[in-house]
Amino acid sequence: MKILTVSGLTVEFNNHVILDDVSFEVERGDTLAIIGPNGAGKTVLFRALLGLIPYQGKITWDKDVRIGYVPQKLSIPKDIPLTVDEFLHFKEKNDDKIREAMESVGFLKKSKHLHNDFRVLNTKMGALSGGELQRVLIAYAHLDAPNVLLFDEPTAGVDVSGEETVYSLINKHKTREDLTIIFISHELQVVNQFAANVLCLNKEKVCFGPPNIAIDKESLAKMYGEDFHLYKHHE
Amino acid sequence: MSDNLLFLLLVGILAGAASGYLGSFMVLKRMSLVGDALSHVALPGIAIALTFGINPMLGALTALVIATFGVWYLADHTEVYPEALVGVFFTASLSIGLLLTPEPDLLEALFGSIDKIGLTDGLMTLVGAIVIFVVTFYISKKLLLGIVSEDLAKSQKINISKINLVYLLLVALVVALGVKFLGTLLTGAMVIIPAVTAKNLARSIKEFQLLSILFGGVGSLGGILIARFLNMASGPAVVLTAVVFFVISFIFRRK
Numbered sequence: 215m216k217i218l219t220v221s222g223l224t225v226e227f228n229n230h231v232i233l234d235d236v237s238f239e240v241e242r243g244d245t246l247a248i249i250g251p252n253g254a255g256k257t258v259l260f261r262a263l264l265g266l267i268p269y270q271g272k273i274t275w276d277k278d279v280r281i282g283y284v285p286q287k288l289s290i291p292k293d294i295p296l297t298v299d300e301f302l303h304f305k306e307k308n309d310d311k312i313r314e315a316m317e318s319v320g321f322l323k324k325s326k327h328l329h330n331d332f333r334v335l336n337t338k339m340g341a342l343s344g345g346e347l348q349r350v351l352i353a354y355a356h357l358d359a360p361n362v363l364l365f366d367e368p369t370a371g372v373d374v375s376g377e378e379t380v381y382s383l384i385n386k387h388k389t390r391e392d393l394t395i396i397f398i399s400h401e402l403q404v405v406n407q408f409a410a411n412v413l414c415l416n417k418e419k420v421c422f423g424p425p426n427i428a429i430d431k432e433s434l435a436k437m438y439g440e441d442f443h444l445y446k447h448h449e
Numbered sequence: 450m451s452d453n454l455l456f457l458l459l460v461g462i463l464a465g466a467a468s469g470y471l472g473s474f475m476v477l478k479r480m481s482l483v484g485d486a487l488s489h490v491a492l493p494g495i496a497i498a499l500t501f502g503i504n505p506m507l508g509a510l511t512a513l514v515i516a517t518f519g520v521w522y523l524a525d526h527t528e529v530y531p532e533a534l535v536g537v538f539f540t541a542s543l544s545i546g547l548l549l550t551p552e553p554d555l556l557e558a559l560f561g562s563i564d565k566i567g568l569t570d571g572l573m574t575l576v577g578a579i580v581i582f583v584v585t586f587y588i589s590k591k592l593l594l595g596i597v598s599e600d601l602a603k604s605q606k607i608n609i610s611k612i613n614l615v616y617l618l619l620v621a622l623v624v625a626l627g628v629k630f631l632g633t634l635l636t637g638a639m640v641i642i643p644a645v646t647a648k649n650l651a652r653s654i655k656e657f658q659l660l661s662i663l664f665g666g667v668g669s670l671g672g673i674l675i676a677r678f679l680n681m682a683s684g685p686a687v688v689l690t691a692v693v694f695f696v697i698s699f700i701f702r703r704k
Binding site for chain 1: 477479590593594596597598600601603604605648651652653654655656657
């Protein structure tokens with residue numbers, strides 16, 4: 215069952231083509247990674263999928279879709295006195311559900327570190343570290359039980375804690391529910407590890423399919439240039 | 450204390466508290482000066498109302514509502530930098546207002562006075578303040594989410610543009626309510642000062658809003674008392690009282 219069909223998607227800003235005739239489909243329960251160089255239109259694609267910007271072509275979500283969106287960052291000024299708890303209350307009134315969501319992204323009921331347990335709820339959003347903010351944003355996205363998660367990875371890879379990455383967190387959610395995940399990534403190794411399918415983007419669709427098949431020399435060259443060498447961390 | 454003074458204080462506190470509440474969003478939206486400049490638009494409205502013998506508050510409100518639609522439309526539909534626009538548009542209306550306002554009324558229109566606040570003004574302020582508190586409370590979460598992340602708000606199908614329009618109309622209303630006390634030059638100050646005072650001390654949005662309301666109300670209260678007993682224009686008295694609170698809050702601010 216398809217949850218998303220995109221056909222002939224074209225986005226232009228000031229006569230500049232950002233996305234050119236992009237078509238792809240996403241099955242229910244799929245985990246799709248979107249990769250591409252800077253300026254390839256990844257975030258723009260997300261914004262189009264969310265209906266935030268005008269576009270040409272067709273984007274069709276299935277009827278019962280509920281999208282949880284995790285933006286790359288929030289432009290919250292440091293001095294805004296908004297607590298994590300108040301932020302989460304923008305979406306959910308029920309305190310238990312908020313605590314549940316916080317637990318699901320690794321905040322404990324009690325821990326030694328102030329920011330690692332529920333006391334973080336009374337912290338100002340501006341005082342969170344990059345990783346903490348990511349977790350709060352993921353918790354926020356999960357609050358109304360979405361069946362699609364759109365996750366825009368922060369440019370600098372943020373570690374959530376010593377061992378866990380944002381992706382292992384997302385992966386945890388994945389096993390729990392029938393969730394479709396579409397994420398933008400900057401790291402190829404993450405894609406290989408977590409995505410069932412990958413969409414390579416460089417203004418136009420460069421490749422699509424399972425990462426080990428779709429990401430080949432040719433598609434890498436089309437995205438990053440001929441000189442690009444696929445780097446892999448030695449295990 | 451005479452009944453009249455009690456009445457004045459009540460009206461003033463209501464207008465101040467409503468200004469403070471709305472101002473808390475204005476400060477977060479980084480639109481403080483828009484609120485200030487917007488108040489200048491009230492002057493031509495007052496002038497025209499005075500010429501035709503209508504309640505100046507209504508004249509101010511009409512002019513403000515028209516200007517608000519203008520600001521909202523331009524901010525939403527054009528690429529023009531809103532602050533520049535506001536600067537041009539609002540100083541123009543201030544100039545027109547200065548030319549149109551009959552000379553004997555000019556000082557009052559600019560700096561406010563508590564002598565001419567009648568029962569109608571009191572009732573209008575009461576109704577206006579209730580509308581402001583109820584509607585603002587109702588849109589508060591959506592408005593704040595829009596400030597934190599417009600994309601996130603839109604992804605939840607919140608119509609940010611509509612929410613912003615409602616909010617700006619409320620600001621127009623609150624400026625109109627304050628215009629008799631504070632005058633067109635200073636009424637914007639009560640949208641800003643209580644809110645920045647509260648921001649120095651608040652640990653959460655809830656505290657921030659409550660303190661904004663409190664400082665708005667108390668600033669008006671103190672200012673009107675000073676204006677009455679020292680026999681001075683109420684606008685500067687209220688604004689300077691609010692500024693004193695700001696300075697104190699700045700000293701004790703949370704870092």
